[in-house]
Amino acid sequence: MPRTARRTVLRTAAAAALLIAAPLLSGCAIGIHADTLMQGPSGNGSNTDLGPLKLRAITIVTGPEGGTTATIIGTIVNTGTTPDALESVTITSPAGATVTLRGSALSGTELPLPALSSTRIGFNAEDHADITGLTIAPSAYATVSFTFKVAGIVTNGRDGRPFQVMAVMPNGIFDGLGPLTP
Secondary structure, three states, X not given: OOHHHHHHHHXXXXXXXXXXXXXXXXXXXXXXXXXXXXXXXXXXXXEEEEOOEEEXXXXXXXXXXXXXXXXEEEEEEEOOOOOEEEEEEEEEEXXXXXXXXXXXXXXXXXXXXXXXXXXXXXXXXXXXXXXXXXXXXXXXXXXXXXXXOOXXXXXXXXXXXXXXXXXXXXXXXXXXXXXXXX
């Protein structure tokens, strides 16, 4: 075989091998266990659903650096025709934190969630889920559960794993956010 023909064959074989190997080496795959389908929540907040309730953009905004206070921000959408109420929020990991619901819309200790409505907490809202005793690094995740009067308890994210919420510093779009003064 002439030298130029051999080079052409080798180049073609190398190009074919590269095309076959590229998807395997890139970490992308297809199927239900593809890396692109298994990503965790981002700094834009965590999302999950419980029946008609949709928790959107849930994020923990920490207090001043070195402090142990924080607030949970996000939106709870009730797509159902039955009113519900947020009864409590619990942080199970890291342990030791206490969450208190505060604000003007509270009915006793519950935050009403009218039917077919969205309710903001913490961000552009008077209602808060404020945290004390939380020791967490920025960009770390806390395991959080939400307890609702009708819908029950949200303990898992959309992927079936525990509901993880990222902690962020009060900088940039989170500047000025923090717990309400009791």
